[in-house]
Amino acid sequence: MMSTPQDRLGEVLARIDAAAREAGCDPAVVKLIAVSKTFAVPDIVPVIEAGHRWFGENRVQEAKAKWPELRQRYADLELHLIGPLQSNKARDAVQLFDAIHSIDRPRIAQAVAEEMARQNRRPKLLVQINTGEEPQKAGVKPQDAREFVGYCQGPLGLEIAGLMCIPPVDEEAGVHFAFLAKMARELDLAELSMGMSADYETAVQFGATYVRVGSAIFGERPPPRP
Ligand SMILES: *Cc1c(COP(=O)(O)O)cnc(C)c1O
Helix, strand or coil: CCCCHHHHHHHHHHHHHHHHHHCCCCHHHCEEEEECCCCCHHHHHHHHHCCCCEEEECCHHHHHHHHHHHHHHCCCCEEEECCCCCHHHHHHHHHHCCEEEEECCHHHHHHHHHHHHHHCCCCEEEEEECCCCCCCCCCECHHHHHHHHHHHHCCCCCCEEEEECCCCCCCCHHHHHHHHHHHHHHCCCCEEECCCCCCHHHHHHCCCCEEEECHHHHCCCCCCCC
């Protein structure tokens, strides 16, 4: 029999619980973000109906097309932006999202700070770290992290909740998760957004407080259009 998104959600939650217990962590600390990018409203509804409330999208435009109607139907949803943000989308992002995991340069931080003041909204903010120092990947270089977080907290007056990373595909994720966890401790930041379908249990063992899981819940995504 084919598994449903509800079955798969239950499976992922059970695995998170087991991984946390095995690592001696409190499972309640780990929040599962169901990444619904590329999936349409009818695909998302069953997961909400199954009781899940935390969702992630990686594009502002796509989220804007899908989530306002869902928010009207379900009052207590939490929507997280996990993909890169352009400063011209800061207004929509601050309006739509409860958390932004991808703050990674001064221009973005400034634009988000301005919009937060203008809209009187306070999404939770995380700084993305490019732990693998990959040229094509978003995120602050590890050696610049302290200065950048300080800039956000000081001159911009932003509360930074934690750090996020996406490890290089061809490297052992655990090394990157350990590195990010150490950096968060040194910077005195509580939240750690790390781990995807392939490696969320590893991330939990290294102290993730948010795991971002898409295909393990919603199924394989169609390949991106050229
Ligand atoms: C798509 C995406 C995920 C989820 O990926 P899966 O492998 O489908 O779990 C997590 N984080 C980010 C930043 C993403 O873009």
